[in-house]
Amino acid sequence: MSPSRKRARGAMPMAAGVVVSASFLVCGSVMPALADDEVVVDRGAASAAEAGSWQSVDDSVSAAPSDLAAKVDANDRARVVALRDEDGVPTFDVKNVKGRAQAEAVVAEVQAKDETLAVAVEEKKKLISSSAADATATNDPYWGSAWGLTRLGAEGAWQVASGAGQTVAIVDTGSAAEPDLAPQLLTGWDFVADREGGQSDQNGHGTHVAGIVAATAGNAIGASGLAPAAKILPVRALDSAGQGYWSDIASGIIYAVNQGAGVINLSLGGHADDPNLKAAVDYATSNGRTVVAAVGNDGSGALTYPAAYPGVIGVSATNQSDGIASFSNFGSAVDVAAPGVGILSTVPGGYASMSGTSMAAPFVSASAALIRSAAVSHGLGAVNVEAALKSTAIDLGAPGRDVYSGSGRVNPRDAMCGSGACAVGLNPTATLKKQKLTVRLNRAAVQQVVLQKKVGKVWKRVTVKLTATNGVVSFKVKRGTSYRYVIPTTTDTLMVKSKSIRVR
Template sequence: MRLSTPLSAVLGATSVLALAATAAVATPSSNQPAAPAASQPDQQQIGAEEILPWRTKDDSVTATADEVLGSTGGMRSFGADQQQALVVVRATASGPAIETHKTKNRADAKAVITAAQADPNVLSIETAQAVNAEAINDQYYGQQWAMSTLRVEEAWKRSNGSGAVVAVLDTGVDTDHPDLAGQLMPGRTFLNGAQSAGAEDDFGHGTHVSGQIAALANNGIGIAGMAPGARILPVKALDSRGNGWDSDVASGIVWATNQGAHVVNLSLGGPNRSAAVAAAVRYAQSKNVLVVASSGNSGSAIVNYPAAENGVLAVGAMDSATQPASYSDYGPHLDVAAPGTQIYSLRMDGGVRRASGTSFASPHASAAAAMLFGATSGKVRGRNAYLILAGTADDVGAAGFDERTGFGMLDPNEALEKAACVAAGSCSLPMPNVSKNINQQVAQHVWLDLMGRPHDGAWVYRWGNAFDKGTKPSVLSGRLTASSEYRRGRIAGYYRTFLSRTGVP
């Protein structure tokens, strides 16, 4: 099978954003009273407002441990990788000493609080809080409408994808791009059945995708990647025209999985199913790797492969008005939608460009998966990440699942909140309401494509299969298993497979 990635790039004039920071300097007026002499070395007064001594103790010193930790029962994360941390401030001769205590769980945190409160030199105890720059200074950040639509800066308070490895199977990557400095792992090329070291881009598509995921943030140039803490594992499986073969894509998926990728992004596809790619996808899934793929750009009601493969997160494109893009392929295999129109990212020559296509919707989902991995220290990945990203999507289309937007618009913040809860064991994985009609031409059997944990036998489903000439559907009921399928091998033809949840046993 020949796989092609037609690039709907819209190249236009872009403006350089000049960001300037101004500081307001207050000058006391001549009629203000003179500041009295400080009564002690660490106290001062500005205007009429008295500044308390730095040795003043916070209420947390006498509060209960539960009050310090908060009434929600959870603790805020400290940065992307230091979860469940407490900050203790202790008075010393040279000023306040700031101590960060990483804790394993709530009981451990309470022990730290009790010990700190017994020390008379402790001034305060609190849960660590994430902070971020007031303004992102990347040159074209203001043009990245997807970042504001997906509320990425808010999501960065929980995770920037640190620790995650995202394999980008594409046309390669510009390894010298300054906005990807330090973000790239050694890559590999798979073309025409041969392989070689390196993955240099000679078309531009892969550089664009890689930039969306992990371009450096707040470095004053280019754009900001959605998961700038993640690393890119580049795999070149498409040539200088954006074309390739299924065998090379399959080889690249297997190689990336064996190299430790946590997410595989496939901004590519074709109309026909490839057994080789399907086998590679299943291998990746067996290693707890999430495979994310673009739905296709023909505007048809058929999702391309490999996005249509079971367990692959199929991503369609939305425009800046949060409407399904006219070119975005749709159908019952679509899982979520994400921004894909007029997307700014990196260009091969070290610059920036903008382009449209489902190829540029998929990277947002891959970046979100990397953020889930980073926020949970790898506890949420693979199939769990798939369920969380689909199960927390913002239902922007028709109520429930719909073929234009799947389960809805990607929502990184909701996904991160759910991932934290799942990782802590405080809640179960989401189970979206399932009601899919699946139309497909088959020769021997119809596979059920559904949302649900493969190992979960708790939900009762009914499913059926009807020949298109009006044969009455056969309706079965039972428990979902990892290999549930309904086979009908006697008649080849066009079938409709339907699935709906009917209850809990």
């Protein structure tokens, strides 16, 4: 259903994602569609959202109107945005105002309404820090230029999953239908122009981000996205200068949820918290969506939103040496890191290299799409995407979690394997000849095997050996003793396998 309908003020809106009147915008009035994976939700995201529901009344409802409108000068144009709950979906009433006095009056008006859950005064601001103008153009479309894919082990990851069945929403400046990207692009929505179609990009930033996620692989042009079989839902919420309103970003997030996107990429941010933006993020995570955001390019410890919100995976940027990029922000918002320096990807009219945490975030969004895709194809049920990414990340810098790289650089294949997607059912067999016990796996692999013997009623370890590359290992045993061999659980075996045998 179209997310935009015109209506006369006061008439009941049709079920839709966005309803527009002369001065009010109502967003999100449809129930969320199931994510593409249907049975897979991000358990970590859903748990985080429980701590701060978007349906709770925010402090802004009781704040002084003069405080909320303090940054609006006499002739400034701004928006007053009020949040309410419409059938379980965040809905924004947006009114354009001019000057502080009018802003304060409208704030007081919406604060007095019983249904208001939050209110904010917005001015248009730049929410990205890289653009096509900042990029270094290149005519080199080959794999060798895409160092980020090599560093993340893309080809190994694709042996497990390539993102099939997943939709990643890119809430950005739009995503142009370049030849290397067009096969993966859905229609999307343009919240700047308020019309169907997010495939217009007059900046280049959104197209570059989309290509990192899902540029087509194996088509003999360009490079490839990390999740080349995933679909891209282009959501244009920023204009040609990379400027926009939090309410449009929030509307884009809600639209993405309602369209069934499983992963939402936000390569944007600002230092000011916004209750309506947080409500949209909470709505997404409470519906099991994975939300990924860039932590910012100030080279400082300043918090950047939405990356700093609970349940959002905040991403810092690394260079070709696995060092943290000098521009990358640091602090508590950083959960993981990914390549973000000199990243080759699609832009309107060709290809370009860009640097920024904006480039690092889509590598993590693509990794999330791979995990979700693998979970579906292997029937793993609900997965905790954030936990999978963190627990398998490559540690950088000082041992353990740190404020620069979080848990470390993401490792997509290991994240999928850590969720059980690489598990191979083992059916080991054993033969006993004289005093030699030989254990054979049903596949060629190096695997740990523990030999135990029974002492009274207790099994005690005798020794531990690794199988040869052909999956075979032998032990010397004694007559008159009961032995047991145990193959411990790993990301490859998934569960413990054991069998006992009596040597006579």
